[in-house]
Amino acid sequence: MTGDTIRRVVLNEFSTPLEFAGCSDLLEAFVAVLHGWSLRELTGETTDSEKTIRFWKADDVYQWSTPWGSHSLHRRRDYPPRTTVEALCDFHYDFVGWYLYEQPDILCLHCAAVEFGDGLVVFPCVAKAGKSTLTAQMVSRGHRVFSDDIMPIEPGVNNGVATGLQPRLRRPLPENFPDESRAFVEARSGPTNKRYVYLNLSGDEIAPYGETAPVKGFVLLERETDVAAEIVAESASNMLAEVIMQNSRRKDFPMEVFDRTHQLVSQADCVRLRYSNGLEAINLLEERFDR
Amino acid sequence: MIMNHPFVRCRHVVSRRVDQDVFLVDEETTAIHQLNAVGAAIWEMLEEPRKLSEILDILHTAFPDKSKKTIKKDVKALLEDFLDEELIEELDPDNPLKGVS
Numbered sequence: 001m002t003g004d005t006i007r008r009v010v011l012n013e014f015s016t017p018l019e020f021a022g023c024s025d026l027l028e029a030f031v032a033v034l035h036g037w038s039l040r041e042l043t044g045e046t047t048d049s050e051k052t053i054r055f056w057k058a059d060d061v062y063q064w065s066t067p068w069g070s071h072s073l074h075r076r077r078d079y080p081p082r083t084t085v086e087a088l089c090d091f092h093y094d095f096v097g098w099y100l101y102e103q104p105d106i107l108c109l110h111c112a113a114v115e116f117g118d119g120l121v122v123f124p125c126v127a128k129a130g131k132s133t134l135t136a137q138m139v140s141r142g143h144r145v146f147s148d149d150i151m152p153i154e155p156g157v158n159n160g161v162a163t164g165l166q167p168r169l170r171r172p173l174p175e176n177f178p179d180e181s182r183a184f185v186e187a188r189s190g191p192t193n194k195r196y197v198y199l200n201l202s203g204d205e206i207a208p209y210g211e212t213a214p215v216k217g218f219v220l221l222e223r224e225t226d227v228a229a230e231i232v233a234e235s236a237s238n239m240l241a242e243v244i245m246q247n248s249r250r251k252d253f254p255m256e257v258f259d260r261t262h263q264l265v266s267q268a269d270c271v272r273l274r275y276s277n278g279l280e281a282i283n284l285l286e287e288r289f290d291r
Numbered sequence: 292m293i294m295n296h297p298f299v300r301c302r303h304v305v306s307r308r309v310d311q312d313v314f315l316v317d318e319e320t321t322a323i324h325q326l327n328a329v330g331a332a333i334w335e336m337l338e339e340p341r342k343l344s345e346i347l348d349i350l351h352t353a354f355p356d357k358s359k360k361t362i363k364k365d366v367k368a369l370l371e372d373f374l375d376e377e378l379i380e381e382l383d384p385d386n387p388l389k390g391v392s
Contacts (some may be wrong), residue, residue, distance in 0.1 A: 111389075218351055235310050235311075235312075236309055236310055237309040237310045237311070237312040237314070237325065240309055240314070241323075241325045242324055245323070250321060250323065251321045252321075252325060254316045254317070254318060254321040254322075255318060256306060258307060258316050258323065259307070262307065262309060267311070285326065
């Protein structure tokens with residue numbers, strides 16, 4: 001382990017402290033992408049290393065260990081994180097593990113969620129469907145984002161809980177990304193590397209950690225080439241299957257995850273959205289959900 | 292596969308109906324299966340132990356225009372899938388507490 005500065009912090013009400021040994025830059029990067037999270041420095045307090053998320057640098061490579069044991073070192077051994085943003089991007093996936101470690105009984109959806117009118121429209125994660133770029137375009141049109149990746153569901157009620165994790169877009173942006181959307185993203189670029197750009201959305205563009213809102217719709221995205229945007233009704237059973245299959249907790253609590261997701265989906269408006277042009281797609285979403 | 296004995300749902304499988312579909316949640320393997328309308332109908336028939344011949348009789352009555360050969364082939368394939376996934380088991384009539392393997 002190298003570096004002589006050790007910082008220990010607690011974020012939010014989480015029980016797991018974080019320790020940064022010789023890599024305060026990574027802590028600063030975390031703070032930059034976690035909107036509405038509170039940070040408390042632990043000074044003069046010792047922490048149980050077994051129950052601490054520890055970060056350090058060895059041979060110029062960022063490394064970490066986590067108490068939930070999903071892995072003990074950085075994720076990509078073929079492409080080890082040597083810069084702050086590479087380490088941030090690699091740890092991105094561990095935010096989910098961290099959240100579930102802290103709140104093991106909570107249902108988390110793998111999705112984007114954006115505020116339309118009096119509730120949230122949820123976009124379950126579908127590979128290469130343009131979820132994050134469409135989310136950025138929705139924010140540029142005045143809708144607040146609640147989630148770009150995972151969204152916990154408040155126990156007992158069908159409310160989504162904002163994680164405050166800033167959206168992350170793949171680079172380069174799509175060729176057909178409109179100029180005004182591109183300018184919006186460029187004006188709000190946060191931590192960036194060759195593959196990703198985190199946005200740096202302000203308080204009226206992203207809900208802060210912990211804010212809740214009712215889920216009112218589920219939208220399965222289908223991005224195609226050269227089609228007019230179209231919304232068609234989707235059955236609750238097909239939506240349920242899509243949402244459940246992406247839920248990692250179903251392996252631990254299959255019935256609880258099924259029944260909770262069923263309750264959520266059955267009370268929402270479920271549709272499929274085919275689109276090529278993001279702005280056309282948002283027009284249809286506003287017609288359907290913005291009330 | 293014997294297919295002469297009654298089939299019964301495995302105790303560790305819980306079903307839920309959503310719209311026209313039935314989902315099976317296997318609490319042992321944690322697998323979740325989405326059944327189509329035919330699969331759902333057969334699953335609901337297996338609420339009580341039934342032999343293949345009983346299932347076929349019910350379906351022949353319900354779908355008189357459909358070839359008996361086709362129905363038998365489809366139902367056998369479905370039951371084999373259910374058995375492979377350990378969603379159902381065949382009852383041993385000499386020992387009803389234990390399935391036939």
